[in-house]
Amino acid sequence: MSPQYSMPSKEEKIQFFQSLSKVYSQDDDDEELDLDLDLPVPTNGLSTSSESAASSGAGSTVGKKRLHEESPADLEQRKVAKVEKPKKTAGPTTSSTRTAQSGSNNDETDSDDDVVFMKSKPVSRPAPKETKSDSKVPSSLVSSSSTRSRGNAKRPDAPERRSTMPATGLVDTTNIPRATEIRHNKKRERMIFDGISFYYIPNDTKNPVRRKRIARLQELGAVWADDLNERGKTTIVSYIFVDKKHSWDMMISYLKGRKIPDAAIVVNEEYSGHCIEFGRIVQPIPKRFLVSKPQTEADSLSNIPSLVPAKSNPTDHNVSPYSLKIKPKKPKQPPQPESQIPDADEQAETPPDDPPPKFEIFKPVEVSKPVDTKKDALSDMIVKSKRIADASMFIEPESDEEEVSKGEPAFSKTSMPGGSKIFKFEQHFLCNKGPQKQSKDCPNARTIEMLEKLLEYYELTGDQWRPIAYRKAIAALKRQKEKVCTSKEAKKISGIGQRIADKIEEIVETNELRRLDYAMDDPNYETLSLFLKIYGCGLQQAKVWISQGHRTIDDLLKHAKLSKHQRIGIEHLDDFDTRIPREEVKEHGEVVRSVLREMDSDLSMEIMGSYRRGKADCGDIDIMVTHPTATANELHKVLEDLLERLFESGFLKADMTSSRRMGGMTMHGASQLRPGMPWRRLDILMVPNECVGAALLYFTGDDIFNRSIRLLARKKGLKLNQNGLWKGRQTDANSKVITEGTRVVSGPDEKAIFDYLGVEWREPHERIYH
DNA sequence: CAGTAG
DNA sequence: AGGCCTTACTG
DNA sequence: GCCT
Numbered sequence: 001m002s003p004q005y006s007m008p009s010k011e012e013k014i015q016f017f018q019s020l021s022k023v024y025s026q027d028d029d030d031e032e033l034d035l036d037l038d039l040p041v042p043t044n045g046l047s048t049s050s051e052s053a054a055s056s057g058a059g060s061t062v063g064k065k066r067l068h069e070e071s072p073a074d075l076e077q078r079k080v081a082k083v084e085k086p087k088k089t090a091g092p093t094t095s096s097t098r099t100a101q102s103g104s105n106n107d108e109t110d111s112d113d114d115v116v117f118m119k120s121k122p123v124s125r126p127a128p129k130e131t132k133s134d135s136k137v138p139s140s141l142v143s144s145s146s147t148r149s150r151g152n153a154k155r156p157d158a159p160e161r162r163s164t165m166p167a168t169g170l171v172d173t174t175n176i177p178r179a180t181e182i183r184h185n186k187k188r189e190r191m192i193f194d195g196i197s198f199y200y201i202p203n204d205t206k207n208p209v210r211r212k213r214i215a216r217l218q219e220l221g222a223v224w225a226d227d228l229n230e231r232g233k234t235t236i237v238s239y240i241f242v243d244k245k246h247s248w249d250m251m252i253s254y255l256k257g258r259k260i261p262d263a264a265i266v267v268n269e270e271y272s273g274h275c276i277e278f279g280r281i282v283q284p285i286p287k288r289f290l291v292s293k294p295q296t297e298a299d300s301l302s303n304i305p306s307l308v309p310a311k312s313n314p315t316d317h318n319v320s321p322y323s324l325k326i327k328p329k330k331p332k333q334p335p336q337p338e339s340q341i342p343d344a345d346e347q348a349e350t351p352p353d354d355p356p357p358k359f360e361i362f363k364p365v366e367v368s369k370p371v372d373t374k375k376d377a378l379s380d381m382i383v384k385s386k387r388i389a390d391a392s393m394f395i396e397p398e399s400d401e402e403e404v405s406k407g408e409p410a411f412s413k414t415s416m417p418g419g420s421k422i423f424k425f426e427q428h429f430l431c432n433k434g435p436q437k438q439s440k441d442c443p444n445a446r447t448i449e450m451l452e453k454l455l456e457y458y459e460l461t462g463d464q465w466r467p468i469a470y471r472k473a474i475a476a477l478k479r480q481k482e483k484v485c486t487s488k489e490a491k492k493i494s495g496i497g498q499r500i501a502d503k504i505e506e507i508v509e510t511n512e513l514r515r516l517d518y519a520m521d522d523p524n525y526e527t528l529s530l531f532l533k534i535y536g537c538g539l540q541q542a543k544v545w546i547s548q549g550h551r552t553i554d555d556l557l558k559h560a561k562l563s564k565h566q567r568i569g570i571e572h573l574d575d576f577d578t579r580i581p582r583e584e585v586k587e588h589g590e591v592v593r594s595v596l597r598e599m600d601s602d603l604s605m606e607i608m609g610s611y612r613r614g615k616a617d618c619g620d621i622d623i624m625v626t627h628p629t630a631t632a633n634e635l636h637k638v639l640e641d642l643l644e645r646l647f648e649s650g651f652l653k654a655d656m657t658s659s660r661r662m663g664g665m666t667m668h669g670a671s672q673l674r675p676g677m678p679w680r681r682l683d684i685l686m687v688p689n690e691c692v693g694a695a696l697l698y699f700t701g702d703d704i705f706n707r708s709i710r711l712l713a714r715k716k717g718l719k720l721n722q723n724g725l726w727k728g729r730q731t732d733a734n735s736k737v738i739t740e741g742t743r744v745v746s747g748p749d750e751k752a753i754f755d756y757l758g759v760e761w762r763e764p765h766e767r768i769y770h
Numbered sequence: 771c772a773g774t775a776g
Numbered sequence: 777a778g779g780c781c782t783t784a785c786t787g
Numbered sequence: 788g789c790c791t
Contacts, residue, residue, distance in 0.1 A: 458788090468780060469788035497789045536786095538774050563787080565774085609776095622776090657785075666784080668775080683776080699776085703781085710781045721782055722776095 192280050193272075194221030198239040199228055200269075201251050210243060210269065212517055217272055228258045240266045242291045251291070266291045273517075443483035448474055450507045450516065451500070457519040460528050462539050473500045475704055475769040484508075527551050533577050535681070536565030536656075565656050572670065575678035579617035586611075588621050588651075588671055588680060595645050596625065599638065603627050608699040614765040620681035621671070622699055626692050626748070635686035636663050642684070643667060653679050691723045692748035698722040704769035705762075713757055718744065725753050 198217060203226070205211035218224055225237050240260065242251050251266075260266065271289040275281050284290050442448065455470035476495035477484065484490045485508045490501035507513050524546050530553070531542035550556050553570060562570065569576060589607045596603040606612070609622035625642070627635060646652035655669040671682040687695040698706060699722065713720035718727050719741070728741030745752045754761045 463788090465780065466788050469790095472780095472789070495789070499788060536774070540773060565786085620776095664785090666776090668785090698782090701776095703776090707781045714781080719782085723783090 190279065191221035192275060193217055196221075196238045196281070197223040197225045197236065198241055199225045199237045199264075201240060201242045201254055213241070213269055213272055228255065228261065228264075237261055237264050239271075240264050241269045241272065242266060243269055248291065248293050442478065444477050444480055446511070447484065447504050447507045448477055450513045451477070451503065453516055454503070454513065454519060457516070457525075460525065460532070460539070462543075469497075470500070471704060471769075473497075477504070478769075531556075534566055534573055535569030535576050536563055537569065541566075568654050568656060568670065572679045576620075576670075576681055578678060579619060580621065580680050582611065582616050582618065584673065584680070585618050585621050587673055588682065589623060591649075591651050591671070591673070592623055592625075592642075592646065592684070595642060595649070599641060599645070600627065602629070603638065606696070608696070609701065612700045612764045613702065613768055615768075620683060622683045622685070624685050624687050624692075624695055624699060626687050626689060628689055630688070632663060632665070632688050635688060636665060639665065639667060639684065639686045643669075646671070652682070689748060690743070690746040693745060693750045693753055694720065694724040695722050696748075696750040697753055700764050700767065702767055702769050705767040709757065709759060712759065716757065718757070720753070720757075725756055 200210065200214060202210075205214055214224055222239075228237055228240075265284065267284050267289040268291055271284050451470060451474050455467055455474065458466040458470060472495040473493075476493050477490075480493065484493070484504055487498070487501035487505040490496050490504040491498060496504070503513060503515065527546055527550075528539075528542050531537050531545055531550075532539065537545075545556060545560055548560070550560055553573065556562065556570060585607060589605070589611075593605055596605055603625060604627070605623050605625045607622065608624050609620065610618045611621070625635075625638070627638070630638065643652060643655060647655075651671050651673070653670045653672050655667055657664065657666060657668045665686040667682075667684040669682050669684075670679040672679050685695070685699070697709075697720075710720045713725065718725055720726075724743040725745040726741045727744045745756050751761050
């Protein structure tokens with residue numbers, strides 16, 4: 001089903017990546033980022049690009065590279081070339097067809113990403129080195145799963161571990177200078193790297209963070225060498241930056257025999273930032289920046305990641321020195337309660353140790369006691385209703401989310417329902433889907449993209465609440481008709497607080513968010529992103545896999561234990577990760593509809609989710625089947641019958657709702673229009689007539705809308721769920737439900753629910769907050 | 771009961 | 777200081 | 788991270 005609560009939903013995820021690339025692209029040219037997606041993971045789960053980008057392009061071209069010199073023509077050329085890239089790694093079979101047709105979606109999403117900075121010449125991909133550097137890298141995002149204790153991990157109310165380290169240990173907030181600081185720095189920026197040349201390992205910009213670093217180095221005068229020893233040229237590489245994801249061995253193999261110039265200093269990629277902070281080239285602190293050959297046997301230990309549970313600390317400590325370090329911090333910002341990092345290590349000299357804090361992330365969270373908002377709810381409800389009344393008079397455009405009367409209530413309300421609706425729809429269409437015209441309609445597009453990246457980051461982090469806060473803030477920002485430039489302006493907007501307001505100002509003024517550099521700067525960021533795309537794999541599972549040493553889809557297929565869902569999710573990762581054109585969604589719906597017709601003419605269906613909200617493409621297909629008089633039990637039978645028929649026709653390819661309970665009314669599976677077409681996530685739900693109204697509301701989403709309207713209902717002492725709107729619910733002191741109460745609104749009338757709640761009616765397309 | 775998805 | 781949507785299914 |  002779908003629509004809504006797909007927080008990071010695969011569906012939105014793609015858009016996120018898309019936005020990521022865009023963000024970068026605006027930076028200096030056409031940035032791209034291809035988080036992990038080394039990308040197109042062969043549909044059949046066959047290999048993937050394993051070894052990061054290590055091997056790619058080691059000096060196959062000659063000459064200095066310039067990130068900023070890309071001419072439009074060049075880019076164009078690359079893009080063309082890129083089309084074939086995906087196949088590089090044994091992309092068997094289907095991939096081609098699939099790629100072809102799903103192309104429209106794909107291209108828009110991740111496509112250009114890896115292309116832009118690709119070397120013009122084809123790159124050879126050396127076979128993955130056996131010693132996986134990755135395995136030795138302790139992840140900050142992921143740590144030994146063992147540290148997570150069971151028990152109290154009460155999901156929803158688990159208080160964040162926000163107290164100590166930044167959620168993922170990825171970054172410490174205190175590291176990120178405030179906007180003002182940044183502006184300051186920018187002014188007196190000096191070419192501190194003038195005269196030096198450097199080589200990166202891997203020497204490409206596939207990783208967004210790496211790309212930024214390379215760009216920075218160039219901006220400050222450094223020359224990016226194409227190869228280590230450029231014969232015939234005078235360039236001598238003075239610094240070799242090694243991506244922290246790579247071990248010494250990895251680097252050696254990457255160099256394929258080429259010798260490291262005697263004069264070259266091998267440092268990890270954080271050294272450049274360190275120098276920039278100081279405003280000059282400083283002596284690299286050995287333990288922190290210098291990369292040297294591993295001394296301990298430990299380094300060569302964890303070669304076989306998949307087999308090594310890589311339990312806990314021992315392994316983590318074996319990590320090569322450069323692979324772990326705690327971000328240098330800058331205790332600049334005064335009010336930063338959470339940042340109580342033990343030592344203010346400062347770039348001064350502190351050694352990188354202190355692994356503990358790093359694992360904080362996994363620290364189980366305490367359970368918060370049951371809540372009882374009863375009393376508050378009541379008063380709140382009153383206040384709310386009152387506000388709603390005001391809101392219905394519709395005045396302030398960005399009133400407040402809870403009221404659900406947010407957005408532009410005026411429109412729909414104003415006369416000419418037809419005309420205004422279409423107008424609005426168009427607007428949404430442009431703003432939400434059309435990547436191109438977006439800028440025109442969304443003055444804050446750039447800011448939104450940046451914040452969305454941060455949102456994505458926090459999701460990977462496992463932070464339970466920040467993502468929600470960010471989503472609300474972003475939604476609020478999207479509703480703004482004018483560009484928000486200062487934190488003061490931003491702060492006024494409901495849903496945007498001081499912290500995000502500051503970030504908005506920073507983005508507007510510097511065109512970038514410092515926080516992001518750190519945010520994505522994690523060895524497991526890409527892997528995590530990749531694994532999370534797998535249907536059936538959530539954050540916890542992904543962390544476990546990573547802690548076990550898995551880094552690629554291939555690793556998972558060979559060594560990880562996969563659930564039924566996950567296996568299907570992996571086998572069709574590409575498919576499920578691809579947006580479905582609206583037209584195709586409709587076609588799938590027609591197939592179901594035709595089968596329903598031969599079963600019982602009274603059966604009817606509706607495509608829900610983002611399709612109903614009018615989106616041009618969807619992440620999955622949600623179909624609600626209803627019957628005017630059928631009982632729940634009858635509907636259950638209808639579902640069984642329907643599924644059988646759909647399976648027979650070859651349309652339904654999988655039913656991941658295994659062991660559907662007696663009376664099960666839902667099906668989560670996958671369908672395929674015809675051979676060669678990609679599999680699509682298909683959800684079918686049977687809804688009794690009396691629940692139709694609520695189901696329509698619920699399954700149409702979007703999630704932010706649903707949450708707010710349901711919260712509103714609760715504040716009014718009601719309960720709204722997919723089955724209806726209820727009243728008279730009684731709960732005990734611990735807010736445990738004692739009585740469900742009675743249904744207040746029933747039947748197929750969706751609007752009745754709005755009315756009962758005192759919420760102004762909004763068309764499905766007006767419920768978009770994403 | 772935790773995890774995942776919806 | 778503490779809430780932040782609600783329900784269902786899986787293993 | 789926002790809000791009451």
